[in-house]
Amino acid sequence: MIKVGIVGGTGYTGSELLRLLVHHPGVAVSVVTSRADAGTRVDAMFPQLRGHVELEFASPDTPALSDCELVFFATPNGTAMQHAPALLSAGVRVIDLAADFRLDQVEVWEHWYGMTHAAPSLLGEAVYGLPEINREAIRGARLVANPGCYPTAVTLGLLPLLETGAEAGLVDKDRLICDVKSGVTGAGRKASTGLLMAEVGESFKAYSVSGHRHQPEIRANLRRATGQEVGLTFVPHLVPMARGIEATLYAFLTDDRTDLQTLYEQRYADEPFVDVMPSAAALETRSVRGTNLCRLSVVEPLGNGVVVVQSVIDNLVKGAAGQAVQNMNLMFGLDEALALPTVGLVP
Amino acid sequence: MIKVGIVGGTGYTGSELLRLLVHHPGVAVSVVTSRADAGTRVDAMFPQLRGHVELEFASPDTPALSDCELVFFATPNGTAMQHAPALLSAGVRVIDLAADFRLDQVEVWEHWYGMTHAAPSLLGEAVYGLPEINREAIRGARLVANPGCYPTAVTLGLLPLLETGAEAGLVDKDRLICDVKSGVTGAGRKASTGLLMAEVGESFKAYSVSGHRHQPEIRANLRRATGQEVGLTFVPHLVPMARGIEATLYAFLTDDRTDLQTLYEQRYADEPFVDVMPSAAALETRSVRGTNLCRLSVVEPLGNGVVVVQSVIDNLVKGAAGQAVQNMNLMFGLDEALALPTVGLVP
Amino acid sequence: MIKVGIVGGTGYTGSELLRLLVHHPGVAVSVVTSRADAGTRVDAMFPQLRGHVELEFASPDTPALSDCELVFFATPNGTAMQHAPALLSAGVRVIDLAADFRLDQVEVWEHWYGMTHAAPSLLGEAVYGLPEINREAIRGARLVANPGCYPTAVTLGLLPLLETGAEAGLVDKDRLICDVKSGVTGAGRKASTGLLMAEVGESFKAYSVSGHRHQPEIRANLRRATGQEVGLTFVPHLVPMARGIEATLYAFLTDDRTDLQTLYEQRYADEPFVDVMPSAAALETRSVRGTNLCRLSVVEPLGNGVVVVQSVIDNLVKGAAGQAVQNMNLMFGLDEALALPTVGLVP
Amino acid sequence: MIKVGIVGGTGYTGSELLRLLVHHPGVAVSVVTSRADAGTRVDAMFPQLRGHVELEFASPDTPALSDCELVFFATPNGTAMQHAPALLSAGVRVIDLAADFRLDQVEVWEHWYGMTHAAPSLLGEAVYGLPEINREAIRGARLVANPGCYPTAVTLGLLPLLETGAEAGLVDKDRLICDVKSGVTGAGRKASTGLLMAEVGESFKAYSVSGHRHQPEIRANLRRATGQEVGLTFVPHLVPMARGIEATLYAFLTDDRTDLQTLYEQRYADEPFVDVMPSAAALETRSVRGTNLCRLSVVEPLGNGVVVVQSVIDNLVKGAAGQAVQNMNLMFGLDEALALPTVGLVP
Known part of the structure; x- marks a missing residue:
């Protein structure tokens, strides 16, 4: 049995890690840590785990973390970089579910995250944990940067269009449009007026435009x-639901001789967690709810030179905790798919 | 008092007309008609109207319709064209809330609606009822084709970019992207498994891609x-909420010297039902819930040559019944804004 | 024009007062006050009010409050009692939408609200603002204690059963059961993990049992x-929706000769905001959404000696801001129903 | 491997059986049957099952059913009684998830279900499939009548109060009140206007009062x-969510010396799927979402002689398909808990 620890166990990615593990x-x-709730039983906060977890939340300063073989950081941005070194x-391996090690250029990271990076020397070593490109x-x-939820859905959706060896490429790489939508758990489990049910229920909006x-x-x-390099416009939206991301991706075709359905099916033929839907099939976020799957659909509407790719994931699973477990399985030589659900809870 | 009738009063646009009227x-x-529910009191089906409507649903064959000065058709596509002539x-004026008179080319109409048009000679006379372009x-x-819900949101969102007199235009007219999202009332009030709460709740999907x-x-x-002519890609999505449309519109700028915020504010300065938000403001569908407003926001993310316009309406009001009442007010020489709400019900 | 002020304008009852006023x-x-948001435009926080409110939030210490004829307190419990005296x-009249003046016994108040009352001498003067019993x-x-949302729904639902002059009474007064359910706005607009959409959506629970x-x-x-005195058991529940209260009230009949439908209809025949449904009619919270109505239904299931009363209100209107406006109308000699909606926004 | 068939595989209990099996x-x-959808691939209708079910829906007349060792009926009431004999x-064993064999008195059954029973002689043989009382x-x-969803939640909630051997009993058996609430999947997957998201979303109501x-x-x-015999009043309500039942049960205590918490814990100490919460703990339907658990909480509010029991289940699992699998496990001598989830999907 591999001994693992979870730092920051009271958020949605932390409790989802527990559900899977x-x-x-x-x-x-x-060991599962929480500074604010140290001493509380995990199943008192998360009754859905009663009978499965007998731990109390420990202080993040606990030496028990160093006894683990692997520690997951399910913490806000800026925490893992303090403690990973x-x-x-x-000798403990680390998977960070936050953004600390996702970008390899420190100045770009510091620009977007608004803080000084505490461990820039690790940016080169950290492996970006998207198995479909980095298995x-x-x-x-030793150190895996678990991808963001949107980047998982968007990258898997666009890869086949951009990897092509054709000289001119398949699509206009400078004019990609990514219109993405997420359920509210994407914003985390934090006390914030803007995430109250009375604020985000029965409404829809773009944000961070x-x-x-x-x-x-x-x-x-x-x-x-x-x-x-690609040029892309990325606009996220908030959907009044708990889980799920849908990305609608638009690219302008520069080559109309390629069969896109076949391209996608072949690219992902051996991937255990990417499922390319038959042409024209419905693609709902709920079909992947609770699973580690990314489902894709590719359509060329009205044959007008634009390809539309739909990509759906569960933001807490393939977009966070599930992908982290998939990475753990790879890191420890286990079956990559171990303990990862693939039947969506519908409805 | 203007005597009006409503044909097809049991759907969402019909009951919304009653709420406003x-x-x-x-x-x-x-008179309010319903073939299936003739004889039922309107307020037995719609208790929210108790105390305000004393009518029973009449058969659509009732001669009372001819005694009206105006008849609204809140019926499925293909009904108004049978009865409008x-x-x-x-001598009765007609506003059709369905699609029968929205397109002026009969062959295009017949292609998209899959039926033979029963009154093609009226297509030329029918006025497309978007006051912001056709007041x-x-x-x-005599005959107004009330616009579709998505076309209202998208057209108002794109107009300022496309109306410019500049020679080269402001944006690439051949590469417009319209990613639109609607609450479930957009699909009407019909017994359909696909619209059950257990099917569309807690999920998100594109459709008709x-x-x-x-x-x-x-x-x-x-x-x-x-x-x-413009080239545009249009992908609708279904949001797990009752009312509201959000359109996120993408255009590639060909001229970067125009101040877009000013352009939008000036275009709609005198419009009673179009509200251009200050730059960078939040734009939620709920802010227009129950109202006849279209709210717009225009942003150029990261200054990268793409303009992103957000447009929100209540699909049942500015996208249907409210716009119909606005048109009625214009047709009868009344104050255009009479009886049309402008304060959203939030939350 | 009556000059009014609102203390605590950033919560749901505050913004609802503005929507009505x-x-x-x-x-x-x-004047509308908010300590935390003083200086912010009201319509920047509440875009649904754009075009209708030109004010900025003022500090609650503003002398402008003393220039009002009436001040509404839409504040947490314990605030109005500090400032009302x-x-x-x-010479300013006061309506408190919180609980400070709802109970006339100071020791009972202090027990339940866990603080020392700052103005106990006003408890005798304060009038409980339920027009149906206290018009x-x-x-x-001068000082009105606006009722709680649950007490409004429950009291109106039980009154006819208990007011009877019959010697033995109609029902067993010691065994009343009140099973009540509320949308999430009942908990106010405060940053709290427990009210996040991801916590209360797609779930149902009792609380404060x-x-x-x-x-x-x-x-x-x-x-x-x-x-x-009556004996009653009261269990509230949280419904994953924004607005609305439904109370299902159970009483054991001690007299089976009274026609309950007639009893209810007669009791409320002259009440502008209480609507008794025909026997066996559906009773949904949405039928009163956005309105100041209380709708009631009375049923004796299976004729087994138990009467079941259903009572629905919009907790933010008849349960808070609307009832406050109704009280204001009465206090200032206006038409009691002025500016109070009675057509529910459905769906 | 036990060969099983499912009759009526397109409803929610049918697809839930597949999810578990x-x-x-x-x-x-x-074999999975559907008269209307015979010939359609199961995973075309239920994409969440892609990769796990390779079957097409068969006609219900298929002889393949007779080759099964067990057939589940996930059909409307009145179907199983036609085909079970x-x-x-x-030699095929049968579990009916509908109501055909739940009542042992044919005249009571016919009164409530409004049809003539086709197999009254089986009513005596059928075993009511609530393992906690009938293991x-x-x-x-050979024939198991799987319990209704509400009866499962209510019976498990009330049993400990009523089984007591004390002479006078613990509670007044004639005055039980059961106020129960269900998500919309309880009504099945049928095209019905009354179950549309636009009809039942953002609203709450009692029904069948x-x-x-x-x-x-x-x-x-x-x-x-x-x-x-007991006297009980039972009022169901519809909650705007997909899954989950909460029952709030009220009983008047006739004996106040019994420790109710201990009573409940002891009654269910050996039950794998009944979890008695610690006193005063929160009890949300989502804590059992997707699981076969019934969670219970028992409280005596204000010490006033009334006991309030809360009981939550997932109506599609412990209230239907999960309990059916639990019964199958028992019937075939397997581990009773095999393949039955006990960690709720939260959020």
């Missing part, structure tokens, strides 16, 4: 995967 | 307003 | 109205 | 378990 046959969660030195590197990693932190992360992913 | 000081609703001959024509009209009837209507509006 | 032909809102001395007293009042502050308020109302 | 290590689903004769009988049964079919089922359960 209590069913994992190769893992024992030995000591854990790594102690081998993840297997050998003038610039969102996931835009540079997506651009970096696509640059890494294709060797080229 | 019971407060209208210049109108008396004298006789009413017009009898004078509406005042004199390969082509939606509102796309040609929007293109026709923009052609009418600007004298030019 | 901007349409009131006899009132001018001259000075305002009353200055005349409200007309002459072992005792809720509205229980003694209801008992006091019924004692006042009937001269007798 | 695809993870069951001892079961192979060999032939299957039983063919041994279920093990040997004058009498609901689950009332006699609950009374029969309690009579069976306690040997005594």
Whole structure:
């Protein structure tokens, strides 16, 4: 049994990690921390875990973390970078579910996250934890930067269009449009008037229209995967539901001879967690609720030179905790799919 | 008091017309029809109208319709075109809230609506009822085609960008992207498994991705307003809420010297029902819930050559019944804003 | 025009007062306060009021309050009792939408609200603002205690059963059961993890089962109205919706000769805001959404000696701001129904 | 592997059975029927099952049903009673998730279900499938009547109060009040205007107040378990959410010396799917979402002689498909808990 710890266990990614890990046959969660709730039983805060977790929240200063083989940081941005160096030195591997190690350029990171990076020397070592582009590197990693939820959905949706070896490419790389929508858990579990049910229920809105932190992360992913800079506009929206991301991605075709359905099916044929829908099929966020799947659909509406890709994930699973477990499985040589649900809870 | 009738009073646009008209000081609703529910009291089906409507639903064959000065058709597509000619001959004016008279080219209409048009000779006479582009024509009209909900939100959002007299134009007219989202009342009040709360709650999806009837209507509006053909991709989505449309509109700028905020503010300075938000303000569908307003916001994210316009309306009001009442006010020489709410019910 | 002020304008009852008062032909809102947001434009926080309110939030220490003829307190419990005495001395009338003056026994108040009452001498003067039992007293009042939302729904639902002059009474007064359900706005607009959409959406729960502050308020109302003590069990629940209260009230009949439908219809025949539904009709909270109505239904299921009363209100209108405006209308000799909506926004 | 069939696989209980059974290590689903959708792939209708179910819906007349060892009926009331006799004769065991075999008195059944019973002779043989009261009988049964959703929640909530051997009993058996609330999946997956999201979203209501079919089922359960008739009032309500039932149960104590918390904990100490919460703990429907658990809480508010029991289940799992799988496990000598989830999907 691999001994793992979770730092920041009272948020949605923390409790989702617990939901997945209590069913994992190769893992024992030995410590879950929370500064504010140290001493509280985990199942008093999360009754859905009664009978499965006997721990109390520990202080984040607990030495028990150093006894783990792996520590997940399910903390706000800026926390993991403070504590990862000591854990790594102690031989503990680290998966950060926040953004601290997602960008490899420190000045870009500091611009978007508005703070000084505490461990810039680790940015080069950290492996970006999207198995569909980085599987081998993840297997050998000590430190994995778990991707953002939007970047997971968008990157998986755009990859096949941009990886093509064709000279001119398939699409206009400078004019990508990413219109993305997320349920409210994407904003975390924090006391904020703006996230009250009475504020976000029965309403819909765009936010961060003038610039969102996931835009540079997506651009970096696509640059890494294709060797080229892309120009993309990224507008996130808030949907009155708890879980789920839908990305509608628009690209202008420069080559109309490629069969896009086949392109997508072949790209993801061996991926356990990417499912390309048959042409024209419905694609609802709920079909992946609670699962580690990304479902994709590709359509060329009215044959007018624009390709529309739909991509859906559960932001807390493939967009966060599930992908972290997938990365853990790879890092420890386990079956990549172990303990990861693939049947959506519908309705 | 203007005597008005409503054909098809049991759907959401019909009941919304009643909600607005019971407060209208210049109108008396004298007949509301429903084939299936003839004989039922209106307030037995719609208890929210108790004390305000004493009518029973009448058969749609009732001669009382001919005694009206104005008849609203709140019926499915294909009904108004059957009955409008006789009413017009009898001197009754008509506002159709469905699509029968929205397109002026009969072959385009028949292609998208999949039926033979019963009154093609009226397509030329019908006035497209978007006051912001057709106010004078509406005042004199006998027959008004009330716009679709999406076309209202999208057209008002794009107009200022496309009306410019600048030679090269402001934006690339061939590459407009319209990513639109609607609450479930947009699909009407019909017994359909796909609209059950257990099917559409807690989920989000695109639909009609390969082509939606509102796309040609929007293109026709923009052609009418600007004298030019445009190329646009239009993808609608379903939001788990009852009312509201949000359109996120993307255009590639070809001229970066125009102050877009000023352009929008000036275009709509005299419009009673279009409200341009200050730059960077939040724009939620609920801010217009129950009102006849269209709220707009215009942003150029990261200064990267793309303009993003957000447009929100209540699909049942400015997108249907409210706009119909606005048109009625114009047709009968009343104050255009009479009986039309402008304070959103929040939350 | 009556000059009114609102203390605590950033909560749901505050913004709802503004929604109602901007349409009131006899009132001018001259000051709205908020300690935290002083200096912010009201319509920057509440865009739904754009075009209707030109004020900025003022500090609660502003002398402008003393220039008002009436001040509404839309504040947390414990605020109005601090400031009402000075305002009353200055000749300003006061309506408190919180609980400070709802109970006439200071020790009961202090027990349930956990603080020392700052103005116990006013408890005797304050008039409980439920017009259906206190209309005349409200007309002459300087200080009105606006009822709680649950007590409004429950009291109106039980009154006809308990007011009867019959010797033995109609029902067992010691065994009343009140199972009540509220939308989330009942908890106010405060940053609290427990009210996040991700916490209360798609779930249902009882709360405060072992005792809720509205229980003694209801008992006091019924004692006042009937001269007798009652025994009642009161369990509130949270519904995943924004607005609305439904109370299902159970009483054991001791007299089966009374026609309950007639009893209810007669009791409320002259009440402008209480609507008794025909027997067996559906009763949904949405039928009163945005209105000042209380709708009631009375049923004796299976003829088994138990009467079940359903009572629905909009907790922010008849349960708060609307009832406050109704009280204001009475206090200033206006038409009691002025500016109070009675057509529900459905859907 | 046990070969099982599902008749009526397109409803919510049918798809929920599939969700559970695809993870069951001892079961192979060999046939799923649907008259209307015969020939359609199951995963075309339920994309959440892609990769897990390769079947097409078969006609209900398929001989494949007779080759099964067990057939689940996930059909409307009145279907299983037509087909169960032939299957039983063919040696196939049957679990009916509808109501056909829940009541043992044919005249009571016919009164409440409004049809003639097609197989009254089986009413005596059918075992009521609530393991917490009937475990041994279920093990040997050929025909199991799976309990209704409300009866499951209410019976488990009331049992400990009524089973007591104390002479006078613990509570007044004639005055039980059951105020129950259900998510919308309880009404099934049928095209009905009344279940549209636009009709039931953002609203709350009671229904069937004058009498609901689950009332006699609950009374029969309690009579069976306690040997005594009880008097109970049962009022169901509709909550704007997909899954979950909460029952708030009121009983008047006749004995105040019993420690109720201990009573409940002892009664259910050995039950794998009943969880008694610590005193005063929160009890939300979501804590059991997707699981086969019933969670209970028992409180005596204000010490006033009334006991309030809260009971929550997922209506599609412990209230339907999960309980059916639990019964199947018992019938086939498997671990009773096999393949049944116990960690709720939160949020």
